[in-house]
Amino acid sequence: MKDSVRHFVAEFVGTFALVFIGGAAIITAEITHSPSGLLNVALAHGLILALLVTATMRISGHFNPAVTLGFLSVRRIEPMMAGVYIIAQIFAAIIAAYALKSLFPAGAAMATRLGGQSVSLDITFAQAVVLEAIATFFLVFVIFGTAVDPQAPKVGGLAIGLTVAADILAIGPLTGGSMNPARSFGPAVASGIFEGQAVYWIGPIIGALVAAQLYDRLFLRHAVEPVDHGAVRPQA
Numbered sequence: 001m002k003d004s005v006r007h008f009v010a011e012f013v014g015t016f017a018l019v020f021i022g023g024a025a026i027i028t029a030e031i032t033h034s035p036s037g038l039l040n041v042a043l044a045h046g047l048i049l050a051l052l053v054t055a056t057m058r059i060s061g062h063f064n065p066a067v068t069l070g071f072l073s074v075r076r077i078e079p080m081m082a083g084v085y086i087i088a089q090i091f092a093a094i095i096a097a098y099a100l101k102s103l104f105p106a107g108a109a110m111a112t113r114l115g116g117q118s119v120s121l122d123i124t125f126a127q128a129v130v131l132e133a134i135a136t137f138f139l140v141f142v143i144f145g146t147a148v149d150p151q152a153p154k155v156g157g158l159a160i161g162l163t164v165a166a167d168i169l170a171i172g173p174l175t176g177g178s179m180n181p182a183r184s185f186g187p188a189v190a191s192g193i194f195e196g197q198a199v200y201w202i203g204p205i206i207g208a209l210v211a212a213q214l215y216d217r218l219f220l221r222h223a224v225e226p227v228d229h230g231a232v233r234p235q236a
Contacts, residue, residue, distance in 0.1 A: 139160070
């Protein structure tokens, strides 16, 4: 029980920070009309993710239902613990979005959907799904290559945060660069605008599953994960 609470709190804090800081950067860019708005948003997401992943990676560090499902697909987290992670992530994202709604100017907050994402009219639904899948593939591949692989370089969450920042710079103007169902769902609940939610669930989950399966099967030596990560023996 204590272990579940520890994981829940770590996932809650990390996801809350990601949604709050990322959303705040988007709202602030709307308020200031900064010409470097996209860069600021990308850096805000990348930096806060790098810091919180580094701070919590010995306990959890997913902050993303797609990442958790990727881990579950290769049996690197138990189903019950995966459920704890995802509940914490979604709950934290919703609370963070309501915090943004109550603390930032109403006009700018709602104009940006409380820091949520939207799909550009210049692309189709299928294109948006594929873009989110590719971006999330890179994210999960880097997670496995820097945090899961026992021979990975010890760089903390820096590489993971940089990947998120790069993805947002690349596809942010087209899909918002979510890569995270909870990151998009929280602001949608608080704003009441659910447009495009299918993109932010389907794309990231597909990308995460493909990346996790590829890295696990091709690059990893199969071994028992640390008990405190709630994992079980991977498939041979």
